[in-house]
Amino acid sequence: MTNTKSGLGYPVPNAADGGSEAHVSCILASIAIFLFLTLTPYLDRGALRGSLRNDGLFHEGNGDDSLSGAVKQEAGKSMPEPYQVADPQGQRPPVQQQQPQQQPQQQGGQGVVNPAQQQQQEQVPMPRPQWTFEVKDDVYFDPAGPRPDQVVLLMASDGKGHNGGIEHLFEMAMANRQEYADFHGYKFHFINISRYDLHGAHPVWAKIPALLDTFIHFPDVHWVWWLDVDAMIMNPDIDLNSHVLSHAAMRTKFAAGTEFLKSESKHTGQYMSGRADPKEIDVIIGQDHNGLNAGSFFLRRSKFTKMLLDWWEEPFYVYNQWPGKEQDALLHMVEHHRAVREHLALVPQRVLNGFPVGWENMGWHTDDLVVHLAGCWVDNACNERWQLYWNSRTSVVDLKAKGQERPTDRRGMVTKILPDATVYVPMPEQALDGGRGVVADAT
Ligand SMILES: *[C@@H]1O[C@H](CO)[C@@H](O)[C@H](O)[C@H]1NC(C)=O
Numbered sequence: 001m002t003n004t005k006s007g008l009g010y011p012v013p014n015a016a017d018g019g020s021e022a023h024v025s026c027i028l029a030s031i032a033i034f035l036f037l038t039l040t041p042y043l044d045r046g047a048l049r050g051s052l053r054n055d056g057l058f059h060e061g062n063g064d065d066s067l068s069g070a071v072k073q074e075a076g077k078s079m080p081e082p083y084q085v086a087d088p089q090g091q092r093p094p095v096q097q098q099q100p101q102q103q104p105q106q107q108g109g110q111g112v113v114n115p116a117q118q119q120q121q122e123q124v125p126m127p128r129p130q131w132t133f134e135v136k137d138d139v140y141f142d143p144a145g146p147r148p149d150q151v152v153l154l155m156a157s158d159g160k161g162h163n164g165g166i167e168h169l170f171e172m173a174m175a176n177r178q179e180y181a182d183f184h185g186y187k188f189h190f191i192n193i194s195r196y197d198l199h200g201a202h203p204v205w206a207k208i209p210a211l212l213d214t215f216i217h218f219p220d221v222h223w224v225w226w227l228d229v230d231a232m233i234m235n236p237d238i239d240l241n242s243h244v245l246s247h248a249a250m251r252t253k254f255a256a257g258t259e260f261l262k263s264e265s266k267h268t269g270q271y272m273s274g275r276a277d278p279k280e281i282d283v284i285i286g287q288d289h290n291g292l293n294a295g296s297f298f299l300r301r302s303k304f305t306k307m308l309l310d311w312w313e314e315p316f317y318v319y320n321q322w323p324g325k326e327q328d329a330l331l332h333m334v335e336h337h338r339a340v341r342e343h344l345a346l347v348p349q350r351v352l353n354g355f356p357v358g359w360e361n362m363g364w365h366t367d368d369l370v371v372h373l374a375g376c377w378v379d380n381a382c383n384e385r386w387q388l389y390w391n392s393r394t395s396v397v398d399l400k401a402k403g404q405e406r407p408t409d410r411r412g413m414v415t416k417i418l419p420d421a422t423v424y425v426p427m428p429e430q431a432l433d434g435g436r437g438v439v440a441d442a443t
C-alpha cells in the first residue's frame with residue numbers, strides 16, 4: 001500500500017538534482033494525483049461520519065482481527081504504535097446500524113452481515129450500538145461496602161500480545177485473579193477483546209466497551225475492578241471492603257486534596273476535593289508520574305458512570321494522538337470538568353497499583369495488594385520481574401496451607417500505608433461520622 005513517505009519522499013530528491021521544468025511539472029502532477037487518491041476517502045462526508053460515529057463506536061464487533069496490533073507487538077514495547085486515525089473505507093466493518101438516507105454509498109456490499117460468522121463469534125451476549133447498563137432507581141450502596149458477589153474483577157485481553165516477553169503471562173494472570181475471586185466470593189470476568197471492533201483505534205481502548213459489557217453482563221454488581229494483565233495480586237487475603245470499598249476505608253485511603261498531575265508530573269492546577277463524600281465517588285484510581293494510571297482502578301455502577309463511559313469513548317479522544325491514550329482522555333475530563341472531578345477519588349498509587357520501582361507511595365511494598373509491571377519494558381526486565389514477583393507472592397494455596405480458609409476478618413479495622421508495609425489498624429474516629437460508616441455494619 002502507498003504511504004505518505006514513499007509516495008512523496010521518492011521523487012523530491014530527483015527534482016533537486018534534475019532541475020528540468022518538465023521533470024518538475026511531472027513530479028507536481030504525481031504529487032497532485034497522489035494527494036487526490038489519498039485524501040478522497042477522508043473528504044467523503046459519509047466516510048468521516050462513519051469513522052467518527054459516536055453511537056456504539058466500538059460495539060459492532062464482527063470477529064475480524066482489528067486488534068492484530070497487539071499480536072504484532074515487539075519485544076521491548078509494552079504497546080504497539082497507534083493505529084491510523086481513519087480506517088480506509090474498504091476495510092470498514094459491516095454497517096449494522098441503519099444509516100441516514102443521504103449516504104447510499106455505504107449501503108452496498110459492505111453492509112452485508114455474514115450470519116454464520118456472526119453466530120460463531122459469541123458465547124456471551126453481544127453489546128448493541130448505543131448500549132448502556134442499568135442503574136436501578138432504588139439501588140442501595142451499603143456504606144460498609146458491597147457484598148462479595150457485588151464485586152467483579154475484570155481482565156480483558158485477546159490473550160495474544162507479546163506482553164514484554166513474559167512467558168505464560170496470560171495463563172498466570174488468569175489463575176491469579178481467579179483464585180483471589182474464589183477465595184473472597186467476588187466474581188472474576190474475562191473478556192476477549194477480539195470481540196470489539198475498535199474502528200482502527202488502539203487496543204487499549206477496548207477497556208471502555210469491556211467495562212460497559214461487564215456492568216451489563218452482571219446487572220447486580222456494584223463495583224468493577226479493572227486490572228491490567230501485567231498486574232499481579234500479591235496478598236490475596238486482603239479484602240476489598242476493608243481495603244478501599246467501604247466508606248470507612250475510603251476516608252482513610254483517599255488522597256483528598258491532592259493535585260491531579262499530568263505527564264512528567266506537570267501541574268494541572270486541579271485538585272481532588274478535600275471533603276470528598278464516599279457516597280458520591282464512582283471512580284477510585286491512582287496517579288503516577290504520567291498522570292492517572294488506569295491499569296488498576298475501580299468503577300461503581302451509577303448514573304454518573306454511565307455518562308462517564310459514554311464520554312470516555314468520545315471520538316476526539318480516541319483518535320487523538322495522546323501518548324497516554326485512554327488514561328490521558330480520563331485525565332483530560334478530570335482536568336476540564338468539575339463534574340468528573342467530583343466523582344473521582346485519588347488513592348496513593350500503592351493502594352491499587354504499586355510499581356516495582358517508584359517513590360514511597362508508588363513502589364510496591366511487601367504487604368501491598370497489587371504489583372503492576374508498568375514500564376518494565378524500558379529496562380527489558382518484564383519476564384525476570386514477573387517471575388520474581390510470582391515466586392514471592394502469597395497464593396491462596398499458601399494461605400490455606402497456613403490454615404486460613406477465609407479472608408481475614410478485619411471488622412473495625414482499616415489498612416494504613418506505612419513506608420515499609422500496609423498494616424491494619426483500628427478504624428479511626430472520623431471514619432464513624434454521620435452514622436454512615438458504622439462499625440457494626442462492616443462485613
Ligand atoms: C480471542 O479471540 C480470538 C479470535 O477469535 C482468538 O484467536 C484468541 O485465541 C482468543 N483468545 C483467548 C484468550 O481466548
